[in-house]
Amino acid sequence: MEYKQAFSNTCDFLSKINDPGKVASYIPELGSVDPNKFGVHLTTLNGENFSHGDFNEKFSIQSIAKVLSLVLAYELEGEKLWKRVGVEPSGTAFNSLVQLEHDKGIPRNPLINSGALVVCDILVDHLQNSKQTFIEYIRKIADNHSINYNEKVAQSEKEHGYRNAALINLMKAYGNIDGNCDEVLDFYFHLCSIEMTCSELSRTFMFLVNDGVDPFTEERVISTEKSKRINTLMQLCGFYDEAGEFSFKVGIPGKSGVGGGIIAVLPEHFSVAVWSPPLNEKGNSYKGMRFLEMFNQATDSSVF
Amino acid sequence: MEYKQAFSNTCDFLSKINDPGKVASYIPELGSVDPNKFGVHLTTLNGENFSHGDFNEKFSIQSIAKVLSLVLAYELEGEKLWKRVGVEPSGTAFNSLVQLEHDKGIPRNPLINSGALVVCDILVDHLQNSKQTFIEYIRKIADNHSINYNEKVAQSEKEHGYRNAALINLMKAYGNIDGNCDEVLDFYFHLCSIEMTCSELSRTFMFLVNDGVDPFTEERVISTEKSKRINTLMQLCGFYDEAGEFSFKVGIPGKSGVGGGIIAVLPEHFSVAVWSPPLNEKGNSYKGMRFLEMFNQATDSSVF
Amino acid sequence: MEYKQAFSNTCDFLSKINDPGKVASYIPELGSVDPNKFGVHLTTLNGENFSHGDFNEKFSIQSIAKVLSLVLAYELEGEKLWKRVGVEPSGTAFNSLVQLEHDKGIPRNPLINSGALVVCDILVDHLQNSKQTFIEYIRKIADNHSINYNEKVAQSEKEHGYRNAALINLMKAYGNIDGNCDEVLDFYFHLCSIEMTCSELSRTFMFLVNDGVDPFTEERVISTEKSKRINTLMQLCGFYDEAGEFSFKVGIPGKSGVGGGIIAVLPEHFSVAVWSPPLNEKGNSYKGMRFLEMFNQATDSSVF
């Protein structure tokens, strides 16, 4: 089926279903979001755009931002990054300390919390005025100067961030954190607080559809090889311990956030952002997962 | 680079390197294999064939056969198969009981030992004269009537198969094995004893290059959707706890065996079988991994 | 308070309470036992006896027998026994494979299932006609020729013993089982099927009250040092993952069985056997635990 028809059919269908998911409530800023919000935006490599519902409303992209911090850290560190963080699926919940202890402070991959903290440690170390420099980097990739942190969310995350504090202190004990724990945590909580709309998010990730080059500005963000590797990591590790299930049903790389957003890319074809706050039992947007499953099946979109 | 040139370059290079790997020695039949054996065979969708070295010599395909038993069980059971075995990467070594106990007898995926045992239980249940029926099924897919079990290997596996006996008994305790443990183990040990040459192996897996249809006989082995899902599982789970590393560097679905064989497929392009007995620390063929990494990089072969 | 008064008070009190426990039902022979059975027998070092209720009725002593098999194996092997089994509390459920895998096939202690299987392997290796020889050994310690296995229970245990089969096969894989797995399991299931009355059980364990010497026949069963060590093991490991709770509240060495029996000894003072089939959540007799807690508090009985 054509993208246009499949997009429209899927959005229509999902607009009407009963959503069994639950909005994340560990911080009030997420808990108070309207559970009926539902936005989708798909951007194709040849410049077509399809959008639905609340696609133009900012939301907290949360862990989706971990892909962007990884992109910058990978550029800055190169392959020696992988001495400090693995490239294996975690097989356990996203914030588990068990595996981190078993692996002596080396996180399984950069898209789980512990791995993202190591990535933040690298960015804090490399960047002058790290938070400001990083958001400007995001704005450049996004080709959009309005993108910003939400300070209130960042502050609230910090106040409820004891498990992340446990993770970073454990890695510090193993010698895998160079910087000051509080400073790195502050950067991390800001990273998670970045807000985008579905259309901004879909636009931002277009470089991963196009082997590392922004197809509209034609600026290279990362090398072709690194772009493929980022996609590999999203395919294997983008959905915590539902990564296999997602790959199995959706068949393309993606990353979810606890705010209800999901980004997914089909290399050489499209990038799509979905936002619907209620989460399934694994912590991924219920409708977001359903959208991708249905749309990709209808359009035969799969990397396999 | 063209396949022909890349194939030739990579084989040449690897023929000369010093191999730090170690041949599996837990059974004498594997331990006595010549470590210098090195064969490669690549088959493209449009019928080209490239071969090197010992590509025409039979070897024990071991765990690679788990993909084929899965294909048949998936056909027989359909989606209810996934109630008894997961589709998530394991995150731990291939024969770990820890995760199996944590998951109450439901194996993480069908390509680790425990999952393959569940698949065998299903086949033993469905098939009359199960071992004979199964090898005939393989011969049909392979379009080759010479393919067979190696009874001596099967017997030797059984004599050293205490860990697999532990796995199946644990699953039986959790109610996830219907048949008689000894009978299922016997089927499993025969499955692991199947022998093929690189060219037979590469030929056999062509249906996964072509959305489930054998491109030469034009017979459908499985549905398009199931074919993609088998590829997904190989991508995520084909290399035990090196699955991420493999995906990261090689970027296409594959499956390794302890006999030193690896099969890998690039959907719509090619299937390639490599055989070199010395294994790296994770239990995958050292040269096999190197071949795929080099060849795929040279030819820009990746699903991402 | 005097033993007599405390014994009578405690039995009276417990006869009237509502028992929230549940009878073990994994085999029909245990599941069909009358949950209202309640027997107690206490034997003092100077020959006094106190008894209550169903103290003269045979029941399945189950894991309590593991102490007796340990006593014989310790005599036969001496201190080299501890190369094959540890002396540490397990910290996890009695039949966990996780710890056994972590510890590479060396069970934490001889009173959990895996450790008892190693002890059985030793006895099968040492004893001619092992089952017969062993029951005669028990009869001698018990000074009672009526003690026997219950063949029906042993058979039923075997039919439901997949987890124990998993444990022994895992240890065999690690090289910590010398004999044939099926033969050792058969011995183990017979061991667990031994039946005694409360008075027989209390009588049998008197040698552990008296530094290894039967106080009535004056025959030495084991050395003083070994007797103390057996008591230490019961104190630390006798109640699975409730060992600490038991020590904390009861303060003397003991061992429970899934049939609802508990034996406990206060060195130099008394041995007491309680039987009440309903088990608490940790798998120990609810009333048995309550009896020991109340009686020991009333009589200030504690090794500490």
Place this chain on the structure above:
Amino acid sequence: MEYKQAFSNTCDFLSKINDPGKVASYIPELGSVDPNKFGVHLTTLNGENFSHGDFNEKFSIQSIAKVLSLVLAYELEGEKLWKRVGVEPSGTAFNSLVQLEHDKGIPRNPLINSGALVVCDILVDHLQNSKQTFIEYIRKIADNHSINYNEKVAQSEKEHGYRNAALINLMKAYGNIDGNCDEVLDFYFHLCSIEMTCSELSRTFMFLVNDGVDPFTEERVISTEKSKRINTLMQLCGFYDEAGEFSFKVGIPGKSGVGGGIIAVLPEHFSVAVWSPPLNEKGNSYKGMRFLEMFNQATDSSVF
């Protein structure tokens, strides 16, 4: 054998052996201690004292102090303390996060680091000017006003205390820490920095020999029942994952510290403190363990 003779023989023997242990070096204040220091002091209930070597030199009692903080917290909280910390042996290393995560933030027992942190949280909550009040409490039990924290050690512990920071933050995430993490850690690091001589340490623990009453001042420190329970906890949990080994060979309650000190008590008979900095592989004083094993065997000292 009489205490006097056994004490003398054991000290003589150990003075001459080659010590294979290693002094703790994670903070410079411990690493720079003379490894040849060796002191012992034994105090009997009837007032006899035996001493050897460096018995009159202050050393860092480290984790031994956890028994004293537990005594006070138990007095202040009563039995509801056990809702926040267990009474089971840990079965894993003293600072493991794995078990803490498995048990959802409830430490296994109050003598491992996590449990001691919960105890400190309770003391910080209960006590005005907590550090000062606590050290005065210790001085009273010790009947000695010279006892104090070592501020340099406390500071150094803090600078290397990332794993403890991980533990407390994880428990805070589970809701099992009421206070401010930094404040509780500060109290904890001071607790670990307390210094005593062997004779002071032996004297301080005499109330646990005498059912909770200081035998010399005749002041009650805790109730008889609580005194027995503290002894039970030392017996089961005093030596991390060597608790079973210690109980098995030594047979009396005790607690070790990473500074090379060990306290052990035989209820109704004696309290003994040993100090020798080199530690065995499990982190307990090599000579300290040997002393207790030899002395107790010679004098037939055991609670069993």
